[in-house]
Amino acid sequence: MSDKITIQEPKGKLGILTPGMGAVSTTFMAGVLSIRKGLSDPIGSLTQMGTIRLGKRTENRNPLIKDFIPLAPLENVVLGGWDVFEDNAYEAAMHAKVLDKDLLNELKSELEQIKPMKAVFDKNYVKRLEGTHIKTGYANKMELAEALMDDMKKFKEENGCDRLVMVWCGSTEIYIEEGEVHSTLEKLEEGMKNNHPDIAPSMIYAYAAAKMGIPYANGAPNLSCDVDAIVELAKQTGAPIAGKDFKTGQTLMKTILAPGLKARSLGIDGWFSTNILGNRDGEVLDDPDNFKTKEVSKLGVLEQVLEPELHPKLYGNLYHKVRINYYPPRGDDKEGWDNIDIKGWLGYKMQIKVDFLCKDSILAAPLVLDLALFLDLASRAGMKGGIQEWLSFYLKSPQAAKGLKPQHDIFVQLMKLKNTLRYLAGEDLITNLGLDYYD
Amino acid sequence: MSDKITIQEPKGKLGILTPGMGAVSTTFMAGVLSIRKGLSDPIGSLTQMGTIRLGKRTENRNPLIKDFIPLAPLENVVLGGWDVFEDNAYEAAMHAKVLDKDLLNELKSELEQIKPMKAVFDKNYVKRLEGTHIKTGYANKMELAEALMDDMKKFKEENGCDRLVMVWCGSTEIYIEEGEVHSTLEKLEEGMKNNHPDIAPSMIYAYAAAKMGIPYANGAPNLSCDVDAIVELAKQTGAPIAGKDFKTGQTLMKTILAPGLKARSLGIDGWFSTNILGNRDGEVLDDPDNFKTKEVSKLGVLEQVLEPELHPKLYGNLYHKVRINYYPPRGDDKEGWDNIDIKGWLGYKMQIKVDFLCKDSILAAPLVLDLALFLDLASRAGMKGGIQEWLSFYLKSPQAAKGLKPQHDIFVQLMKLKNTLRYLAGEDLITNLGLDYYD
């Protein structure tokens, strides 16, 4: 049994701020309000509904996670955000058409009070959007970051928050590769002052959060907190950060199925994934530059799970293709269709088709909550050094220590998350500890 | 790091005997021969193709399992079996239409030499079969068991085997519940002498194997080694035994998907599973009494994985239905279609459909091999007391110690298996040890 870590109690209010107040964010916000009123259940949220087994099976100890480890209670959560449109959360949620009108109307007065702060926006990064509610008149990206820090200070004060956490819920930005400017904090800061073109808005948010020691996670696949410069900053300030791209829908299924097939040493010759979706996300991803960001994030998953270098006969020739199609009739009701060409004993071929009629924002919203609460926990527990690999569970592109491959197998991720919680609470571990490379 | 266990080297020949020489068994046999000749790869077999991670990720130690732990090599395996028809393995494989004729013809001479011994058969247990190559003239079930033991002694001697292992590959017998006659070894033996109707042929095989200290596993869902009397016998003789019903096809997918959905605290309202298949197995399962045996085995899986008692709002009202349809156009190419009605954030509903175009015997054959090799390992490692829970990974109805619920989550099962191997080899564990309740 490990020693119990000292965790500060989650006293006072926790402000959860989302850059982007579109479908995902408003579904999250309305959900928190609805749950708080007892109108709905927080299904899909491990922090609220999940249990954790402790000790031996025969002990029958399976408390709810939220009863086991000190998390900020929903009653103490305050919601806020930034957006490129000035719709308040009620208007934005009505526009997103994810939740029933009846439900939104019951929450109308609270939602209307959540008004977006003006966003940092750069049309080069999201060509299909025309932002109108944006910060203008700043000389450079560093000044924009400072404006965001001012926003946060003001929000904290006005809302009487004890702590803040930030989760990016904005659109997917165009693809950029990690470069020189992202390699050290010094270079990044210089780049921000010089308006270097490879510093995306989301990175300015990440910088602002990390600079203030505020935890940050990125729900989209663009380059943001996952560069050396931000990691360096996070280590300095103690801000927990946690990789990018909410693992929902098709990729969620992929990291469930692939470990299962691999467990049985079944080979895979091809994996074809196509999506249809009609929300704003689909519109943005219809632009090839933005799609590339998503594609890279989605494609990497299988490689790590299957380890073709260790299993060349099983996965050495895997042909993996991912397509996203903007298809307006569906709105937020994304549908993912996968065809998997597998092979078994003596090479005989079989096929698996998975049709997932999902709801994009419904799957993503509880991840905003969980990431926010767990990042806040990490902060209060004094977990060192930026990257929180134990939160890989939630992300298509988890972040790991330099030199380590991230883990994509959702069951390995789950074990990592739960054992980290057990470790924090001084309980016996069941398996590989997520703190392992970060002491 | 645990102490290293002493494992006897797998010297000499290992005889693998299958009661039942139909599609699964002959696909297994032809496969072993084909692999041995270098014509095919043992895909789907963890013992042959799987790797195991040792130590920390940074150590990059990932040997093949078969290079890590002493298993009987395929070159030393001798194949045999019993069947109710007198077709040799070549004829039976041609009839089963699972493998290509060209491949079977390349293996013809070896396969023709594998001639079934006469089977213990009782038409009451499998009404749709008309066995013609069966043991007759015995006064009671105990005498039949003794005849099987004689078969095995003779096989061992004639083939110069050092060790034997038995894996039931026969048809699914009708449903019977565990009763008084199965409760102690004494009562079972008395029942065998009195021809008690609740002692099925498969149980006579299990008895014969266990009596001789020969490891036994059951590939079908009928009651066989999973009764107290056989466990008692196995403990006495040191024969490893390992539950029942090869986990393939739809149930394999179920124990992959359900843990994934549960990991994310997604709710499930309904799970409808239907199958179409046209082989002998399908024909037998078209009889309601035999189907019931299968249904009970298939239905139990979700309940244990999801633990509705711990998560009533997520799984408390799950409606689970399983159907199997005999559909001759498909032959051995089973197809399983699942519809899963799930719910997420605030109760919003989503659906997953999985269509698995599989090949029943292709999925099952490597399990025969793995179970045989691992049971033989258990025997050589002196693993105590009958039940080998660490082999749950392969079975729809794993066997666990009295009072313990079996584990159905395939990822928990995989961890249990691999850590047991690590433990045997004196390596650091990564998680819950499969030996835990059996010392």
Add this chain to the structure above:
Amino acid sequence: MSDKITIQEPKGKLGILTPGMGAVSTTFMAGVLSIRKGLSDPIGSLTQMGTIRLGKRTENRNPLIKDFIPLAPLENVVLGGWDVFEDNAYEAAMHAKVLDKDLLNELKSELEQIKPMKAVFDKNYVKRLEGTHIKTGYANKMELAEALMDDMKKFKEENGCDRLVMVWCGSTEIYIEEGEVHSTLEKLEEGMKNNHPDIAPSMIYAYAAAKMGIPYANGAPNLSCDVDAIVELAKQTGAPIAGKDFKTGQTLMKTILAPGLKARSLGIDGWFSTNILGNRDGEVLDDPDNFKTKEVSKLGVLEQVLEPELHPKLYGNLYHKVRINYYPPRGDDKEGWDNIDIKGWLGYKMQIKVDFLCKDSILAAPLVLDLALFLDLASRAGMKGGIQEWLSFYLKSPQAAKGLKPQHDIFVQLMKLKNTLRYLAGEDLITNLGLDYYD
């Protein structure tokens, strides 16, 4: 060009009466009211939305059917029915959960006024239902028929109707075969007086309608108007009748796809159809006796379309299986999954899977309307002799003249329907006339 037939104008009100006021009937009723108010469109109704091509393609004459032939306008329709429960149409519709509450509430006052008359009910025919609002105290089935006739006279008078039409929307009754008692009108009437057990409630309704010269169609698969005795009566009174079992969902798809595959001389080895549904219909069909009625109706379809006797190499060995599964999570949202094993050039095998996520009552409701309006047209056009084969288009088990096989190919049925309309209007035919065998 044929001579124009004299058709009486649809003056005054048309009463549409449905035995059974469950999901289908109330969805029909609420729909008519909603459309009349301009709240919704009559999608799925050929009479309201369909066009008909006249003359040559170059003439570009494609009027709406309802503008082309004199049909009763929706404004003149009066709605009524019988049910075994006393819920009014509003309550029944709310209970059925097919239509949105918001819509039903907008129609509440009209729907509440539609109160069911007491039903003729016999629990032997629908074991899963407990009728409480039923006709009691009648000596025999003839008296029950007379009570129904009294109901209709009263309804007509109270509502100021000019004409009535009856469409059975009740549950599927148990399977019975056509027997001696159904063979002549005389025997049927004697049987009704003697309470012959093979005269189902639905047949009593059919008798009552036909006796009064009121058109009758049967939306369910049970034996009702499709017996010689009722045909004899309908010929006497001039009452149009039109077969049975609304063609919706899976069977609709089947009679679309099968003609398409046959058009191309593609062979079919197997067709497996399974359904999941959770409404009252599903519950009733969970009883094997009621399911058999449905199964017989569903199975006959392929045989006639494919004509295996003419194409033995293509369809001679077709294995056709239909399954219906009661699955409560779905309610009225039926789902049909079909697997079709086809073969092409040189016998090479291919597969088609169709997954139809449909809404049972949404598909059936417009058929109630179309059948009612077209039957009323048949009546006003003086179309002779009972059976209206031109309405086969709507039915899983169409009715045809003695000695003639009914046509199941939906495209042949559509042509038959449209040409019959053209004939009635004195337009050039495009193809085989539906009046052909009934002069």
Add this chain to the structure above:
Amino acid sequence: MSDKITIQEPKGKLGILTPGMGAVSTTFMAGVLSIRKGLSDPIGSLTQMGTIRLGKRTENRNPLIKDFIPLAPLENVVLGGWDVFEDNAYEAAMHAKVLDKDLLNELKSELEQIKPMKAVFDKNYVKRLEGTHIKTGYANKMELAEALMDDMKKFKEENGCDRLVMVWCGSTEIYIEEGEVHSTLEKLEEGMKNNHPDIAPSMIYAYAAAKMGIPYANGAPNLSCDVDAIVELAKQTGAPIAGKDFKTGQTLMKTILAPGLKARSLGIDGWFSTNILGNRDGEVLDDPDNFKTKEVSKLGVLEQVLEPELHPKLYGNLYHKVRINYYPPRGDDKEGWDNIDIKGWLGYKMQIKVDFLCKDSILAAPLVLDLALFLDLASRAGMKGGIQEWLSFYLKSPQAAKGLKPQHDIFVQLMKLKNTLRYLAGEDLITNLGLDYYD
């Protein structure tokens, strides 16, 4: 009953020549040989397996089409073609991996004798192919056409053919629009002499055939015989021509399903079609220019079938998207997945998914045969004026008289085909005659 048309008997040999000897062509060729040897059945071929109903249903006259109308018998067919590679038909068929090796080996000697003539090829039209067996040294496209005519004369003479027919089985060329150069025969011939870039290789073949009065059809979607210039030429020489792009796979399903949904006045909001395939066709279509040709051909289908201008509320907002994905694991086993978003009564939404696991060449091969035999029939029956609209049945982009929209509904097409046959034989028509606009 119409007057019987005089049709010349199909005496002597018929040469069927295919530009392109890849998967489709060699599957067709091997099939003809296999059928002729009695090894296989011509499944999928209406000319060989289909029947035709004559007279009233009560007459029970349903002869095979080939027994009813004088078609060239398979025994009299001679096979030949051109290709950009010099593989003979055996080698090309082995390479295509469509048919079993065993079958091809039984036909080896005949197939090896079918050696391709050198092809007219222009890499600009198919960038992904590297032709090596091509006609070089000709000054212009007119000379290439003449070289093709020489090839045909020589083939006819060497093989003792009475008649020839040509069916394009080559790759899809890049998209080009009909332009000035295609508008009259004179301009086309001038363009050929001047090497106009908008005259594709397939058009040179079409010109050569039509010039010699040889019937021509195009199995691919590129612009070829469907320009005014070629129609003009065909009318002059009496060469029957028949549109383009074999209707197989997904589009076949589309023209089956869409008429069925329209028959019932069900609305369609969206139709998403995706394909995965791994053969040479897939590789060529991975080039956007070639894909565009295919896309245009595939997209037009729904519009004509559904007539949104007549049914704006049902089909006015239909969002139709078609995707083709090169996916090597599949080879010729194309798979098409469709999602159809439909709406019914009162606008309620439903979904249909169709997964078609087809074999591209298996579906196309019998169309080569049928088109060849029917075009030859048209020639012998003296059917006037080039375009044979009655063969629309086989084509994604049927050709119709100037000013007429082509018909895409497969059931209308079938009727047109069959009634044309009835007309030729002097039988009563059942419906709209395919000769209507071409006298």
